[in-house]
């Protein structure tokens with residue numbers, strides 16, 4: 004008998020805490036925090052402490068399954084892979100490569116995502132590759148790329164601790180990114196002012212210096228309002244604006260009409276709070292903005308992100324330590340999946356598929372012709388499946404039947420597909436609809452890397468064997484690539500794959516396994532002797548000058564009316580993760596938050612005669628679900644909140660799939676809903 | 682290595698070593714390649730020992746232990762959680778920085794194998810300052826501190842003497858599942874449950890992502906226990922006053938209740 008401690012990376016949020024999995028006789032039995040880890044400093048959140056809990060769950064998929072009529076029956080690897088390859092070949096031959104969509108996964112490693120996109124591009128011949136970043140930070144990637152030239156966090160996690168002012172909006176940091184929240188608490192302890200703007204009270208807003216509850220969907224208004232105060236009181240950074248930005252005069256014109264009075268009318272934010280917030284933010288020497296889905300998941304998400312970038316730039320709060328704009332990425336490897344090119348318009352390292360020179364480089368590297376037009380986004384692919392243009396999908400580790408807006412629509416789209424293969428660790432709601440299911444290894448059962456939200460390349464190390472016949476996703480994808488007739492998939496290990504990724508993506512140029520085994524390196528890291536980069540845009544922006552965006556407030560796509568008088572907003576809580584397929588199989592996490600619930604303001608509840616814990620029916624124009632009421636003053640009247648972790652009352656049956664026109668991210672954060680006693 | 686396997690004749694060694702640029706807890710068997718063993722052990726080894734004991738069978742283990750680990754192991758063996766005959770201690774003396782971090786009054790292991798003992802810290806200023814406050818002021822202080830708690834259970838899972846079979850902090854009468862922060866009960870239950878076990882190792886405070894001064898809280902409760910019952914946790918002999926009959930007789934069985 005023996006016990007070993009394997010250093011690896013937490014499989015939950017994008018903070019990227021390292022931890023030790025305690026392994027006894029081949030089983031993961033516990034978690035010990037890593038005291039010397041730069042990110043976590045020997046502390047974890049409850050999800051991290053329970054990262055071992057789902058690994059050996061009896062529901063794990065252990066062998067391939069194939070559909071025979073209504074039934075999914077046990078199959079061998081050879082026949083399941085062959086069937087998948089035959090179907091892909093048939094669809095490509097009959098309908099062209101764009102009839103196939105590949106969904107990559109923010110839960111898989113960088114190396115795996117690299118292989119997934121190469122599978123789509125080089126082996127199948129389509130740029131139809133996307134993943135759930137579309138649902139969370141697509142608007143960040145697009146927005147910050149336009150404003151600054153790079154779509155990632157401008158600073159690193161430890162820097163939060165040394166800021167003088169933190170502006171946190173649309174992020175429930177203490178619950179969704181607890182160890183980043185911990186840094187914010189440390190900053191507060193040292194005297195930093197914290198401003199929180201959120202329609203719900205969050206654990207952080209309740210202890211913040213200034214807390215404002217805006218009406219969902221009015222963010223452009225309050226941000227422009229802050230800029231209005233900053234410019235009219237001459238609190239802006241003249242030097243920075245003159246030297247490092249363009250478009251200031253237009254911005255000055257734009258914000259003139261966003262007076263605190265008008266903002267109060269639109270957003271319901273008391274004018275004095277807005278003024279205080281603007282003064283506090285502008286007065287700080289080092290101010291950091293942190294935001295998450297509350298900003299991005301809107302039908303104007305890209306513009307919203309750019310408005311936040313405006314706010315940082317007018318005050319000169321970009322490009323130095325502890326000052327910047329910081330999207331907090333939700334999944335352990337959503338940053339890395341984007342970096343590795345699991346996006347329909349970008350090759351690995353954010354290089355455009357429409358740029359002929361770049362394309363030529365990849366054609367040479369991958370030894371074959373590549374498609375010149377960009378591929379389909381995930382949200383678009385489901386629409387196209389409904390109309391019959393997309394006929395086959397290969398889904399690696401994603402669960403759109405829970406995670407995507409308007410599930411009814413997703414299900415109809417999947418039913419119309421001629422072929423669906425799902426590669427996953429659990430029989431998810433999506434897998435149950437598949438023609439072929441291939442069992443995958445989870446994070447504890449394979450080697451690889453995740454890139455955390457602050458661009459650090461963190462190592463995932465194999466601690467235990469996969470259950471039954473399950474295999475790591477990279478092996479499965481390589482096998483598919485090889486069987487499709489492409490000879491660019493002969494990799495022996497994730498280290499080999501990283502070498503190829505580093506060769507084609509300059510931001511990863513200096514990354515190799517020997518180095519990251521000991522060192523916490525953050526991209527851009529163009530060469531082996533480059534130390535990696537902590538702060539982005541220090542001397543100048545990646546695109547030269549920072550660009551102010553001119554964005555007016557527009558109402559959300561769906562407004563409330565008599566039948567649907569509430570604004571529904573969705574999100575997650577501390578104890579569960581996304582579609583719940585891992586956390587709801589973890590005993591301690593499930594105990595902390597066992598059932599679905601809807602948060603409703605106590606005044607609204609009184610009018611509806613609804614008591615705490617009572618069952619209510621929540622409906623939108625797309626469907627209804629029944630769940631328990633949680634009556635609270637922590638949410639503003641007229642707004643309700645539902646966490647989206649629970650299959651038995653899936654919030655995404657209700658949400659609207661109205662899309663941001665630029666990034667095609669759906670509006671998860673605002674839809675009209677009604678509440679009645681069930 | 683030599684001490685463990687030759688002098689102490691142990692079958693296993695629980696220590697810390699450099700791995701992947703970090704310091705990792707490691708359980709070695711006789712004959713294993715030791716790697717770069719560390720003398721600056723940042724882990725509470727007693728806690729890790731308790732986690733590995735179920736997998737050791739009849740093996741004897743030597744563990745690198747500070748004075749607080751030594752005391753925690755005494756509390757464990759008193760409660761029948763491990764067999765003291767199977768555990769040997771490689772005494773690690775805390776350095777001045779560590780002693781001042783824990784404001785430790787008792788830093789020197791019974792037998793020192795690694796490092797040199799330094800003087801105990803003078804009185805704990807944090808505790809003194811808190812005791813100087815009025816009760817309402819103290820309540821206000823702790824309320825503000827507890828508001829930051831995000832219920833990670835780091836204070837329990839890293840504590841070497843937190844080993845109840847069923848943890849009341851995971852039971853919904855006192856800590857209902859209503860998100861965070863948890864109520865006062867969470868912290869008070871923990872305080873009371875550790876009143877006769879806490880060895881003031883400070884690991885709870887170091888593990889707390891909210892920087893709540895948990896060690897100060899522990900010390901204040903321990904001080905009360907000492908005043909009321911004359912009991913201090915950490916030796917292998919004295920039975921906890923909470924586990925005696927009201928007449929001071931040790932209870933017969935059930936030593937592993939919490």
Ligand code: SF4
Pocket residue numbers: 013014015016017018019020043047048049050051052180181182183
């Ligand atoms: S903060 Fe995120 S990465 Fe760290 S332990 Fe919690 S879920 Fe894991």
Ligand code: SF4
Pocket residue numbers: 836839840841842843875878879880881882883884885886896899
């Ligand atoms: S100081 Fe904290 S971790 Fe150490 S024994 Fe006491 S309660 Fe447990």
Ligand code: SF4
Pocket residue numbers: 829830831832833834835836837885888889890891892893
């Ligand atoms: S370690 Fe701190 S944050 Fe975690 S549960 Fe204990 S008191 Fe709360």
